[in-house]
Amino acid sequence: MNVAVFVSTPAQFHFYKNIVRTLNNSGVKVYILARDYGETLDLLNETGFEYFVFSRPPKGAKRILSLPSDIHRAVSWLRNKNIDIVTGFEIYGAYTSKLLKVPYVQFYDSEPSIHKLLSIQFKLMMPATDVVLTPESFRDNLGRKHLRIASYKELAYLHPNYYKPNDDILDMLGISTGEEYAVLRFNAFDAAHDEGIAGFSSGDKIKLVKELEKHVRVFISPEGKIPKELEKYVLKVPKSRIHDVLYYAKLLVTDTQTMATEAALLGTPVVRSNKFVGPNDMSNFIELEERFGLMYNITDRNRAIEKAVEIAQTEGIKKEWRGKREKLLEKKIDMTSFMVWFLENYPESLEEFKQNPNIQYRFR
Template sequence: MRILFDLGHPAHVHFFKYVIRNLEREGHQVKICVRERESIVKTLLASYGYAYENLERNTPGLLNKAVTMIKNDIRLFKISQKFDPDLYVSMTSPYSSQVSKLRGKPSIVFTDSEPTGLILSLTLPFTDAVITPINFKKDLGKKHVRISGFKESAYLHPNWFRPDPGVLDLLGVSKEEKYTLLRFNAFDASHDIGIKGFSGDDKKHLVRELEKYSRVFISSETQLPADLEDYAIRIPPHKMHDVLYYASLLVGDTQTSTTEAAYLGTPAVRCNSFVGPDDMSNFVELERTYGLIFNFADPDEAIGKSIELIQRPDIKQEWAVKREKLLQEKI
């Protein structure tokens, strides 16, 4: 079988990397196409030894995204004429779904984010199946397939992930030393329009308070203020999950990193304006059912909870028990 994967985010690389490896081992042919939102996608693919084809980079603004869609549909169609895939797979890519329909071939998409309404409306009519976590709030009709799991399990379950303690040497921290990872979002995706996270002042406040109790490292999708540059983490991108595993705490305004922390048994505080009555189902479940994360819309409340958590001496042991429950109940 010939399978085309359309990837647009680092999390997509992680989600599909073992699937792609196993398919190739079984003799299937795989083509990877990349929508380069950030160079880390290509860096990750290179680190895993995967070749790829380039699509147009997505840009902010609805008009720009509409133009990009047309360009990428044309580009992907041309790639498909040469590769002739039997199946298209993506994380809610309208490009691969639309091209698959034009070519009369099946398409499978995965999504775990309810706010991607616009993207879903441009994808759902053209795909054959949409796979989501079981508690996904929207009913996507007869094409909807619900599974009892999260996408992060595909690469962070112990069957796949083995933490590398050597990352501590890269960070310059000892095994006994606490450190906090701060992760900040760019909020430039189509479903992020109007969404806010930590402000510049909030980020500085976080660092000032948390460095009283631990080392602090920052991973940011946007340029940091000059006085926070020294905290920027500088490691190979494929080592980030090792960093997250050994961290005492994750604090951020991102989505995927929060779920990843839950799967790795690292306490996580998430803060952005998605949080509220209409928050995404996976974060509600991880907080209310498993107690692995904390969701806040108010930055001051998030900072207060972060200060409380980093001072708890045995929190990683406590979270290991919670993580085990998650691993037992989810695929």
């Protein structure tokens, strides 16, 4: 069996890394196609995966202009590799699969209804998509191709079956025994679905650091530029070790999406604030806050800073959050094991799931 995997972002790399390893170990040949975006290639290089760069697009909505040439490049590279199935998160894999005349299995965790550009992208993708898998909390109904899974994309790599924290990261950070620290993650807001979305301003970032460092050490993981006076706080550890940094942190404060979920699933308190937050926010963030109590989604940046400072001063909060994490894991499945089963056994796996969706709970 030959599988093509499209990896366009760091989060997508993490989602697929254990899936690819498990498929390879079972004798499946996997071809990774990577987009040169953010830290994606850095992660692939650090972890030793072989890949083909199919896209180096411009930022934001302009990347639609490079779509035809990107898909052509992907198809040309895969054409003689006898691909049986394609999987990914985006439109690249969808149209590549159709040109190769093979099925496309997509994972998706951003409701199209939350943003006009997402809605347009999704309408373009669905005709070329055979199956779309989403978290069970997904608010939008995507029709007959839609399967809801009791998991998050982040549990493909942060489930205890795969993720084991390594406390040598504390030495790398220069953290002494008993010392507490916070991680701040700031978004570049340069993806297509980020058009018109904003988070912490430069002034907010400076205020946040000044207030937090009265109580804890502060480290910043920026996607884009940050004020010059904050550059000394930038994390200087390998990109592949960010989850250990999050696991041992006292809290994460962020205006991003994926890392907010990652920290929550690792049992670290999260304060998330950006213009997505509100009644039409993505369902996974609402579920993590309202069902599991692992995250605070706050629209007002000043209130978000106040909540972060409050958490920084709260004793024993990590123990409380670890307990919440355990309750979540009782309800969710191992996303990697499920995806491996689904891809290896497609299309029979699709029919089995349709007849009995509870089959997924085999993969706890």
